[in-house]
Amino acid sequence: MGSPARELVEKIGIASASVFRDMIEMVCFVGDLSKVSWRVLRKPSQLRWKETLYYMDMCGSQAVPIVLMICFLMGVILGFQAAVQMRKFGTELYVADLVGFSILKELGPLMVAMIATGRAGSAFAAEIGTMKVNDEISALETMGFAPSRFLVIPKMLAMVIVSPVLTVFGDVIGIVGGFVVGTTMLGLPLMAYYNRTVEVLYPMVFMLGMVKSVVFALIIAVIGCLRGFQAECNAQGVGRATTSAVVTSIFLIVIADAVLTIIFSLMGY
Amino acid sequence: MIEANKFRLGLFVISGSVLFFIVIFVFGLSDIFVRKGKFVSLFNESVQGVAVGSPVKYKGVPIGTVSKISIQVNDKLIRVDMDIDMKAFVTDHQSGAKAVSSFNDFFEHESKMGLRCRLEYAGITGLKYVELNYFDQFPQAPVIERPKYITSNYFYVPSIPSQFKDILNLINTSLEKISRVQFDKISDEMTGTLKSMQRLLDDPKLKMMIDKMEKMSDNMEKSSSNVSKVLTESKLREIVDGLDTNLKSLNNLTISARGSIEGAKFIETAQSFREAAYSVTDARQALLSTLLKLDQTLDSLTELVNYLNDDPSSLLKGKHKPVVIAPSAK
Incomplete structure (x- = not known):
């Protein structure tokens, strides 16, 4: 010792x-x-289109309800917190600015990425890890097939396609959440809140969120699959791989978000 | 392998795509289809608080946004380009070249009438917007004439300094005036005055006077305490009772005097006096008349005596008749 x-x-x-x-x-x-x-x-x-469509359905359309609920609540919370502070200064209308920019630039893509990590990233890691336990990966390699093409590309493509679409849903419903707070709690006129939101937001803000969502989707898919391939050949190994996929994905997503925000700021956005 | 639910997936992709294009359209892509007027203005002051996208308002009505902010290196002026939404102006012609012409005519007329643009605060956040309006300025700021480098594609609106700059100018002027005040001289004079006051205060006569005043004050306090000792409550009550009794006596006296005055029949007496006065006046008049007649009689007697003195025979012959001379005898 x-x-x-x-x-x-x-x-x-x-x-x-x-x-x-x-x-x-x-x-x-x-x-x-x-x-x-x-x-x-x-x-x-x-490309295995059948699998790609399956993952699109699993990671995209099945995730819509949870994305809508989480992002709506995020908009409500954000609007509520902003309203409490801004009411002190008589600047309630700026809740629309705060909610709009926060949801479109940061929280929309980030919350969708978190949900996708929990749903898709862990599923990818578990699926590939189980295949590894069952020696299916070894069988593919023995038969001369590249496991990446069969197992990773469909997942990655599906995530890259559905993540921006989910982010669109999240953005819209998040803004609606802030809108609900603005019109009910703050008593702002419906059209005034809408006009303010439309006035301050511009397409580039929305597109920045889309770019982020694509990057996050790539991280989720790649890390999920990588951890699956790295899983140990037992049941506990698959569990650890799944946990590691989620933790690593979230960590890398936050780092990527920070880096992208800095890059966009340097570009003037 | 489980197959994808194609209907659900299709619905998801289609609705997501539709939502994507709606969001892009609502958040600004619709501006592509909006016909805009190009305005430009030059500022000779800081434009901090104005950014690309800041609102442009005509008399408070949002009509467009700032599209570009740049620095003109040749004259060091800040150039602010603005996109004006022509839909904000209702004209006889809503579309086509006539609408553009009508819009241009309106703003050319407004510019000639004194339309100017000024930076205004949008709230407490420090953000500003460009306000187009007629402004009363004090003092009148020089207007930046349209430079040659602004092409005819742009509508030029002259700018005037913002209210904040006006306030700063006023503060500068005030500070300049304050700086002219001779504080050193005032300070010297005040120092001299204070020294004089100190000398006055140090004067022994003043100290004596103060001592005397203190003694007087002490005496007054003693007197006051003595008076308060002498004038107890019971004594004060006695005095008040005495005063009350005296007042009652005075009241009775007044009543009896009034009765006596009423019993004296002042009115009748006054009437008698008045009649007596009238009688005296009449007698005086008669006396004056008698005296006048007597005076006349005396005059006649004087004249008679003089006549008799001149001609005593007239007493026997009578008064001479005057001799009448005929005009022909002349």
Whole structure:
């Protein structure tokens, strides 16, 4: 047994090596995906459309109710908190600005990404992890099929397509949430709130949210699948892979959000 | 593998796409189809608070937005380009070239009549908007004439300084006036006055006077305390009772005097006096008349005596008749 200080240093070293190895694996996985994606782009017939539609349905249309509810409540909470503060200064109408910008630029894409992480990211990790436990991945490789093309590309494409659509739903219902607070709690005229929202928001704000949602979708799909492939070949391993997929996805989504916000700010938006 | 619910997926994709285009259209893409007038103005002051998208208002009515803010390096003026929604103006012609012509005619006329643009605060947030209106300025600021680099595609609206700049100018003027006040001289004079006052206060006569006043004050306090000792409540009551009795006596005296006056029959007596006065007046008049006649009689007697003195024979012969001379004898 070494001293506690020596043990601590060893643990830090092991953890650092693990993170570094993980990053290397992630980069390799992204490289493999890029190669396969390019091949699919050149020959779209190689894409498994049936699976793609299935994942679109699972990650998109089935997620609409929860997205609507969460984003509506987010708009209500945001509007309520803004109203409480702004009422002190007699600037209630600016609730429309705050809710509109916050939902479109940040909270809409972010909340949709969180929901998608919980639903799709974990499902992807569990599905691929279970296939790995059942040696289905090994069978594919033995038969000469690239698992990425079969298993990852449909999921990734489905997420990239449905995530912006879900974000549109989330944005609209979030603004409606703020609208409800503005017209009921603050007593603002219906048209005044609407006109203010339309006046201050412009298409580029909306498009920035769309760009973010696409980036978040890629992160969710890639991390979910990667953690599935990295799962240990037992039931506990699949569970850990699922948890890790969710945690890593959320962590990377928040980092990506910060980076994108800085980039957009530098671009003047 | 479980297949996708294609109806649900289709509904999701279609509704999402429709919603996407509605949002894009509502949040500004509809502006592409709106015919806009291009306005431009030049400012010689800070335009902080104005940004691309800031509202432009005509007499408080939102008519457009700021589309561009730039700096003209040749004259160091801030150029603000504005997009004006022509739909905000109701003309006889709602569309086509005639509507544009009508819109241009309206603003050219307004500009000649003194329409100006000014930066106004939109609230407490520091944001500003561009207000088009007729402004009363004090003092009159010079108007920036239309420069040559503004092409005829743009409608030029001259600007005037904002109210905030006016306030700053007023403050500067006030501070300049304050700076002219000779505070050093005032301070010296005040110092001299204070020294004089100090000397006055240090004067022994004043101290004596104050001492005397203090003694007087003490004496007055003592007197006051003595008076308060002497004038007890019972004594005061006695005095008040005495005063009450005296007042009652005075009242009785007044009543009896009034009875006596009423018994004296002043009216009848006054009438008698008046009649006696009239009699005296008549007698005086008669006396004056008698005296006048006597005076005349004396005059006649004087004349008679003089006549007799001149001609004593007239007493026997009588009065001479005057000799009448005929006109021909002349």
